[in-house]
Amino acid sequence: MENKLKKVDLIFCKTCQDDIEVVRKALQRNPDEIINEIIDSGLKGRGGAGFPTGLKWKFARAQQSDIKYVVCNADEGEPGTFKDREILDVVLTTVLAGMAIFAYCIGAKEGYIYLRAEYNFMLNKLNATVEEFNKKLKDLGLSFEIQIRSGAGAYVCGEESALFESIEGKRGEPRNKPPFPTVVGLFGKPTVINNVETFVYTAMINHLGAARFKELGTQDSRGSKVFSISGDTPKAGIYELELGMTVEDFVKEFGDGDTKAVQVGGASGHCVPRKKFENTIIGFEGIPTGGSMMLFNSSRSMYNVLKDYLEFFTEESCGQCTPCRVGCQQLLKGIEAVKRGERPASYLEELKKLAQSMRIAAKCGLGQSVANPFISIVDNFKEEIIY
Amino acid sequence: MSNYMVNLKINNIPVSVPEGTTILDAAKKLNFRIPTLCYHEDLSVAGNCRVCVVEQVGARLLQAACAVPVSEGMEILTNSTKVRQARKHIIELLLSEHRADCTECYKNGNCELQDLAHEYGVNQHLFIDLARKRNYTIDRSSPSIIKDDSRCIRCQRCVRTCDELQGVSALAVAYKGDHQKISTFFEHPMFEVVCTNCGQCINRCPTGALIEKTYIEEVWDALNDPNKHVVVQTAPAVRIGLGEVLGYDPGERVTGKMVTALKLLGFDSVLDTDFTADLTIMEEGTELLTRLKKALVDKEPVALPMMTSCSPGWIKFQEHLFPNLLDNLSTCKSPQQMFGALAKTYYAQKRGIDPKNIVSVSIMPCTAKKFEANRPEMRASGYQDVDYVLTTRELGLMIKQAGIDFMKLPDSPYDSIMGESTGAGVIFGATGGVMEAALRTAYEIVTGREVPFRNLNITPVRGFEGIREATVKIEGCLPEWSFLEGVELKVAVAHGLANAKKLMQAVSDGTVSYHFIEVMACPGGCLGGGGQPIPTNLEIRSKRAEAIYAEDESMPLRKSHENPEVHMIYQEFLGKPLSHKSHDLLHTHYKARKRY
Ligand SMILES: Cc1cc2nc3c(=O)[nH]c(=O)nc-3n(C[C@H](O)[C@H](O)[C@H](O)COP(=O)(O)O)c2cc1C
Ligand code: SF4
Ligand code: SF4
Ligand code: SF4
Ligand code: SF4
Ligand code: FES
Numbered sequence: 001m002e003n004k005l006k007k008v009d010l011i012f013c014k015t016c017q018d019d020i021e022v023v024r025k026a027l028q029r030n031p032d033e034i035i036n037e038i039i040d041s042g043l044k045g046r047g048g049a050g051f052p053t054g055l056k057w058k059f060a061r062a063q064q065s066d067i068k069y070v071v072c073n074a075d076e077g078e079p080g081t082f083k084d085r086e087i088l089d090v091v092l093t094t095v096l097a098g099m100a101i102f103a104y105c106i107g108a109k110e111g112y113i114y115l116r117a118e119y120n121f122m123l124n125k126l127n128a129t130v131e132e133f134n135k136k137l138k139d140l141g142l143s144f145e146i147q148i149r150s151g152a153g154a155y156v157c158g159e160e161s162a163l164f165e166s167i168e169g170k171r172g173e174p175r176n177k178p179p180f181p182t183v184v185g186l187f188g189k190p191t192v193i194n195n196v197e198t199f200v201y202t203a204m205i206n207h208l209g210a211a212r213f214k215e216l217g218t219q220d221s222r223g224s225k226v227f228s229i230s231g232d233t234p235k236a237g238i239y240e241l242e243l244g245m246t247v248e249d250f251v252k253e254f255g256d257g258d259t260k261a262v263q264v265g266g267a268s269g270h271c272v273p274r275k276k277f278e279n280t281i282i283g284f285e286g287i288p289t290g291g292s293m294m295l296f297n298s299s300r301s302m303y304n305v306l307k308d309y310l311e312f313f314t315e316e317s318c319g320q321c322t323p324c325r326v327g328c329q330q331l332l333k334g335i336e337a338v339k340r341g342e343r344p345a346s347y348l349e350e351l352k353k354l355a356q357s358m359r360i361a362a363k364c365g366l367g368q369s370v371a372n373p374f375i376s377i378v379d380n381f382k383e384e385i386i387y
Numbered sequence: 388m389s390n391y392m393v394n395l396k397i398n399n400i401p402v403s404v405p406e407g408t409t410i411l412d413a414a415k416k417l418n419f420r421i422p423t424l425c426y427h428e429d430l431s432v433a434g435n436c437r438v439c440v441v442e443q444v445g446a447r448l449l450q451a452a453c454a455v456p457v458s459e460g461m462e463i464l465t466n467s468t469k470v471r472q473a474r475k476h477i478i479e480l481l482l483s484e485h486r487a488d489c490t491e492c493y494k495n496g497n498c499e500l501q502d503l504a505h506e507y508g509v510n511q512h513l514f515i516d517l518a519r520k521r522n523y524t525i526d527r528s529s530p531s532i533i534k535d536d537s538r539c540i541r542c543q544r545c546v547r548t549c550d551e552l553q554g555v556s557a558l559a560v561a562y563k564g565d566h567q568k569i570s571t572f573f574e575h576p577m578f579e580v581v582c583t584n585c586g587q588c589i590n591r592c593p594t595g596a597l598i599e600k601t602y603i604e605e606v607w608d609a610l611n612d613p614n615k616h617v618v619v620q621t622a623p624a625v626r627i628g629l630g631e632v633l634g635y636d637p638g639e640r641v642t643g644k645m646v647t648a649l650k651l652l653g654f655d656s657v658l659d660t661d662f663t664a665d666l667t668i669m670e671e672g673t674e675l676l677t678r679l680k681k682a683l684v685d686k687e688p689v690a691l692p693m694m695t696s697c698s699p700g701w702i703k704f705q706e707h708l709f710p711n712l713l714d715n716l717s718t719c720k721s722p723q724q725m726f727g728a729l730a731k732t733y734y735a736q737k738r739g740i741d742p743k744n745i746v747s748v749s750i751m752p753c754t755a756k757k758f759e760a761n762r763p764e765m766r767a768s769g770y771q772d773v774d775y776v777l778t779t780r781e782l783g784l785m786i787k788q789a790g791i792d793f794m795k796l797p798d799s800p801y802d803s804i805m806g807e808s809t810g811a812g813v814i815f816g817a818t819g820g821v822m823e824a825a826l827r828t829a830y831e832i833v834t835g836r837e838v839p840f841r842n843l844n845i846t847p848v849r850g851f852e853g854i855r856e857a858t859v860k861i862e863g864c865l866p867e868w869s870f871l872e873g874v875e876l877k878v879a880v881a882h883g884l885a886n887a888k889k890l891m892q893a894v895s896d897g898t899v900s901y902h903f904i905e906v907m908a909c910p911g912g913c914l915g916g917g918g919q920p921i922p923t924n925l926e927i928r929s930k931r932a933e934a935i936y937a938e939d940e941s942m943p944l945r946k947s948h949e950n951p952e953v954h955m956i957y958q959e960f961l962g963k964p965l966s967h968k969s970h971d972l973l974h975t976h977y978k979a980r981k982r983y
Contacts, residue, residue: 154563156563171560173560176432176434176451176454176455178455178456313564314564314565315563315564315565316563316564317563317564317565317567318563318564318567319541319560319562319563319564319565319566319567320433320435320541320543320560320567321434321435321436321437322435322436322437322438322477322480322481322540322541323437323473323476323477323480325484325541325564325565325567326480326481326483326484326517327476327480328564328565329484329517329565330480330483330514330515330517333515333517334514334515337515343515350513353472353476354476354480354514356472357472357473357476357477360440360447360448360449360469360473361437361440361448361449361473361476361477362437363434363435363437363451368448
């Protein structure tokens with residue numbers, strides 16, 4: 001069978017564009033035109049949730065406010081994701097260009113990059129580049145300044161509204177929605193927040209045109225995306241791939257010949273077992289991912305995998321809402337109790353119902369997505385959980 | 388709120404509400420009650436307990452009714468299968484993390500979690516018990532408050548209360564995930580932090596996680612000890628709050644029944660804090676006039692504006708946060724402590740009882756008064772002046788324990804001496820009341836005439852506006868007060884410490900100038916005190932305020948200086964206001980405390 005997986009080289013191509021030049025050209029265009037092109041490209045957010053980027057920009061542009069903010073989400077906390085670090089390291093100026101173009105479109109004067117605390121070792125270098133870029137923007141006559149904020153070290157601070165709280169100097173607890181960030185965001189002002197990679201693609205689309213982007217991917221999942229590939233693979237690392245491949249295609253390329261499951265989308269994503277590789281598309285029509293792909297071979301205990309994830313969520317829940325704070329603990333203690341025989345196997349059914357309640361009743365994406373790994377692993381690897 | 392109306396359906400019934408209305412309030416309009424835990428009318432919306440989730444037809448996620456505003460065409464189901472399942476799970480989860488031994492819990496019977504558990508017929512043992520294995524802290528360090536983390540559901544109402552209403556932020560959320568908890572600065576004990584003991588957090592805690600420290604058993608022991616003479620004083624706001632714990636609707640005046648009940652409980656003498664409230668007015672009014680004279684005539688440096696000192700939560704707040712303004716506080720003790728000092732001196736002498744055999748109990752709408760009674764400064768009689776402070780709620784409980792059918796009781800009058808009071812003493816229980824009482828007396832001392840307000844009701848200082856101000860022009864002074872002729876006396880009133888904080892900041896910054904400021908720590912004044920019946924909200928506090936003012940109007944005497952027992956005590960014992968003896972017994976001093 002032909003392998004449909006296609007490697008792409010849009011993002012890391014340092015020589016194919018001069019980022020400040022891209023901004024200069026954008027400043028000559030009408031903001032609506034720029035936004036419409038992003039809408040037309042079909043670009044969806046690369047941070048995980050996959051909201052259409054152009055629409056988000058359009059909403060923010062429509063808001064009447066003297067002050068608006070552009071925020072780049074570089075918190076990269078999802079287990080198994082490490083592509084934003086690479087992007088920041090290699091093509092930071094393209095990220096900055098994306099932010100600047102967007103600032104121009106909505107009339108924002110200030111931008112923030114919220115950098116994962118563990119990436120502080122990059123801070124000096126990044127700051128120097130940002131400072132230089134800010135100067136160049138000033139020379140272009142664009143009044144927009146970017147600064148980097150170091151993260152608080154909690155996974156939940158990657159959730160957009162918790163991230164705002166954190167920048168504001170408060171405890172990183174997610175807010176109620178609505179209002180959404182484009183209406184009430186950072187410091188109560190209309191704000192657009194995008195993932196690092198999303199900003200790069202917006203700059204690319206500006207540079208190369210929507211058509212080039214649309215050539216890649218599928219109806220629902222346009223373009224390419226950067227993947228962080230880890231686990232039982234001889235080729236761990238970062239790859240830019242066209243969207244729309246099946247897990248089968250993916251495993252052919254990256255598996256070690258003994259892959260029994262792929263966790264698509266990190267700890268908060270879904271586990272795909274071997275029997276479903278063929279029919280599962282990686283993308284918004286199938287299983288979306290913020291980039292993390294973890295491969296597991298037959299030597300792995302899926303009980304341990306699930307337990308690790310649940311321990312992570314139990315610790316990383318911000319703790320404010322009941323379904324997540326207590327739900328995570330119960331799922332974790334629950335599978336442990338089943339494993340030890342203290343609760344019957346049928347208790348897993350109760351726990352799945354609980355996970356469903358968490359999915360619809362938790363306050364933010366963290367608690368809502370715990371059901372993804374839980375249900376997909378319990379359903380597909382029940383024997384490993386029980387025995 | 389906007390005038391724009393939004394149309395939606397709740398449980399298939401159409402309803403129109405103004406834009407911005409929450410689903411919770413829209414449902415209320417149709418008489419659907421949606422359960423809540425973290426929501427409280429007095430506070431900002433948190434949306435964290437999730438017990439209020441409802442189904443929005445067509446939406447993937449359930450919506451938190453307390454936090455989500457209505458939108459056009461919305462279809463809401465408040466009791467669908469999905470909703471019921473999620474809600475039940477949430478209650479079951481809360482219980483799994485909770486030391487739910489209700490029979491041993493002070494809040495048994497008045498607990499929002501317990502009510503919900505009952506209503507939803509939850510299976511308390513569906514999930515694994517997380518509570519037993521955990522090392523919860525039960526903090527009993529404060530003489531006022533017990534903080535029991537094993538009963539906390541993390542609704543953060545206390546955190547929002549302490550921050551939004553009180554501006555103190557003694558409580559905050561610490562840690563995350565399964566370790567998340569409500570804590571203090573570096574987890575120091577409550578007694579050692581900035582907490583003012585106001586008890587507002589207790590009033591809004593839905594469970595037994597924050598309760599007053601009770602002294603009921605100690606009081607029973609005293610009552611049952613034949614060698615003890617147990618006197619009790621009742622604060623102004625107790626008589627208009629107590630009814631709520633004993634079957635009445637808010638706003639019922641139960642003064643006479645309360646006195647009867649206290650006698651039935653076995654107190655040897657049932658006396659009134661209102662008496663020392665009147666005495667406070669004599670002392671504090673004179674202190675104010677003295678300070679004004681020093682400032683206006685003698686041109687001596689003197690701390691103005693003078694500030695009231697009868698709310699011990701407010702005092703501790705100042706000691707922590709505005710130590711620069713301690714000289715501005717009146718040196719008068721609170722009425723409770725004046726009473727205590729006199730009970731073991733004047734009263735003891737007059738009744739011929741050895742003060743060491745007197746047990747002095749006070750019934751207060753307040754938890755800060757428990758702390759105050761324990762302050763080392765409060766031993767002017769040579770003994771602890773007030774031995775035990777009980778809240779309105781604790782008195783209600785004692786009456787229940789004694790099996791007294793409260794609603795059927797006849798009225799009784801207070802005992803004497805120190806049981807006589809005026810309407811001015813009664814209104815101490817409402818925000819603005821001390822100011823009003825002080826003005827009624829001071830104006831009359833200075834001019835020989837009554838305050839120029841209809842029926843003595845100084846309405847500008849009444850009401851629930853957070854900070855109120857008024858100006859009283861002094862005209863036609865008696866000769867010895869001629870230095871006040873034409874002076875416009877500027878006063879301000881604040882209630883709730885967050886409002887006090889704003890006012891104090893302005894005073895510190897010198898952006899306002901007043902002569903006299905009244906501050907009550909609690910929203911609404913003592914009637915909304917941290918020891919008053921639970922629940923509390925604006926409507927309940929308004930009813931209590933109406934009752935206070937009705938009580939005032941019903942009294943034959945309405946000015947403190949007309950209280951005959953006040954005259955008597957000056958004649959027989961104290962001499963005159965601010966006398967040496969007054970200073971020894973009725974006045975105190977303050978100390979700066981750290982800010983956190
Ligand atoms: C718990 C949690 C953690 C998240 N962490 C990140 C993150 O590290 N980086 C990121 O870009 N988005 C993260 N998100 C998603 C953001 O909330 C937000 O959707 C995203 O930044 C929007 O950008 P995009 O539209 O470009 O994807 C997280 C969401 C949740 C619920
Ligand atoms: S779902 Fe979890 S992380 Fe999100 S608000 Fe609730 S407790 Fe916090
Ligand atoms: S807080 Fe409520 S539910 Fe918990 S033990 Fe006390 S009464 Fe029972
Ligand atoms: S008693 Fe008052 S000051 Fe102390 S924690 Fe409670 S609300 Fe805050
Ligand atoms: S102490 Fe009470 S009010 Fe505070 S979070 Fe716990 S349950 Fe809620
Ligand atoms: S009452 Fe609505 S989330 Fe708690």
